[in-house]
Amino acid sequence: MTDPVREGWWQDGLGPAGHDLVRRDADAFLHQTGSSPVVSALRAVDGIWLEDADGRRIMDFHGNSCHNIGYGHPAVIAALKAQLDTLPFCPRRFTNAPATELAERLSALWPHGPARILFGTSGTDAIEMAVKLAYVATGRKTTLAFEDTWHGAALGAVWIGGRARERAAFPEFQGCVHVPPYWSREPGISADDAASASLQALREAFGRDGGFAAMLAEPIRSTPHRPPDWFWPEVRDLCDHTGTLLIFDEVAVGLGKTGRLYAGEHFPVRPDMTVLGKSLGGAVVPLSAVIARADLNVAGHLAIGHYTHEKSPLLAAAGLATLRVLVDQALADKAQALGGAALSRLQNLAARSGLLCGARGVGLLMALDFAPEARNLAPSVQLDCLRRGLNATVSEGRFLTLSPPLVIDPADLDRAIDIVEAALDRLCP
Numbered sequence: 001m002t003d004p005v006r007e008g009w010w011q012d013g014l015g016p017a018g019h020d021l022v023r024r025d026a027d028a029f030l031h032q033t034g035s036s037p038v039v040s041a042l043r044a045v046d047g048i049w050l051e052d053a054d055g056r057r058i059m060d061f062h063g064n065s066c067h068n069i070g071y072g073h074p075a076v077i078a079a080l081k082a083q084l085d086t087l088p089f090c091p092r093r094f095t096n097a098p099a100t101e102l103a104e105r106l107s108a109l110w111p112h113g114p115a116r117i118l119f120g121t122s123g124t125d126a127i128e129m130a131v132k133l134a135y136v137a138t139g140r141k142t143t144l145a146f147e148d149t150w151h152g153a154a155l156g157a158v159w160i161g162g163r164a165r166e167r168a169a170f171p172e173f174q175g176c177v178h179v180p181p182y183w184s185r186e187p188g189i190s191a192d193d194a195a196s197a198s199l200q201a202l203r204e205a206f207g208r209d210g211g212f213a214a215m216l217a218e219p220i221r222s223t224p225h226r227p228p229d230w231f232w233p234e235v236r237d238l239c240d241h242t243g244t245l246l247i248f249d250e251v252a253v254g255l256g257k258t259g260r261l262y263a264g265e266h267f268p269v270r271p272d273m274t275v276l277g278k279s280l281g282g283a284v285v286p287l288s289a290v291i292a293r294a295d296l297n298v299a300g301h302l303a304i305g306h307y308t309h310e311k312s313p314l315l316a317a318a319g320l321a322t323l324r325v326l327v328d329q330a331l332a333d334k335a336q337a338l339g340g341a342a343l344s345r346l347q348n349l350a351a352r353s354g355l356l357c358g359a360r361g362v363g364l365l366m367a368l369d370f371a372p373e374a375r376n377l378a379p380s381v382q383l384d385c386l387r388r389g390l391n392a393t394v395s396e397g398r399f400l401t402l403s404p405p406l407v408i409d410p411a412d413l414d415r416a417i418d419i420v421e422a423a424l425d426r427l428c429p
């Protein structure tokens, strides 16, 4: 599949140094959608900035949802350097201070009572550990999840995520029921109507199957889509009545991005487990975690997360430093305040063009919504922003999603929206 952003960037003839690496990358890696071949090559990252192989600086409003505290944060780099000099690895049957402290800290910050933790190195690992724990805790093997979602790349998680393409390619695993999500996949349907339809489908699924090991979902979708306040309490009731565990996947939306440390805190519900990943490693190391109700400590006879790096002191040191920055600098509150101001500007921009049908935002997760007849313009606007020094992403084929680091300076956020405005003025007058 051709990537219009990559094609456009290359047609510009940008960056011979980058091109050489890009070609070598295309020859060295197995190709896969969204990963290889790539748009360009980087030589440095710093704060909100990417620097490409030719020295071009680009604000990163995508960052694979890993850069909540920005790139190369000095606290994380210092913690890693110190850890490297003392205890860089911890083999099985031993523990260590950073891993234990990180588990204790995550439990203490989880607003739902006593918790227990497992660490992994990817969101995929952590999702699978959570689902395996739900299998053991409930004695059931079927998970409930939303259509058109992504919960990871492993065979099991691919099926739970419910993306039709990968499910068709890997048809063995049958342990998941999918229902329409709480957001509308077409414009013109209100958030209330979409969530009502989703809830109805959930009721029917619970009615048919009695109960599931788990209901696994993002409490807020990173596009962003935020369900109405009533949605999660209703789902919690369904779970409670059927003995189904509720797992919130906060791999992409957790750790402050939505204006709360945990995205689930926007709703008056208690998940049985929360899964974190991506930003937990401070955009330096791969680190993920399952936070589970303490009384779900019921799988001691099994190896549900027996990963080689499960108690890595190095990864944990990065996680601890990241949490310290997030909490000490109140970055969730900052995301809430900055996101509110930025969203008003985006809404004004959307109101000026008939080719856009609105703007949405939750904290520092924001998006412009392209009208159905203008969807093919979304990648062109993305490319134009990139040429002007802003890396954004197109989600669900119709949203230009803007997700800056929470450490962003308000002036830089304004400059980024100026870039979006200039691209819209040119392409969506």
Ligand SMILES: Cc1ncc(COP(=O)(O)O)c(C=O)c1O
Residues within 6 Å of the ligand: 121, 122, 123, 124, 125, 127, 150, 151, 152, 153, 218, 249, 250, 251, 252, 277, 278
């Ligand atoms: C919501 C969500 N869950 C889980 C994952 C899997 O995380 P990882 O790619 O670290 O395995 C992703 C990755 O994009 C994600 O967006």
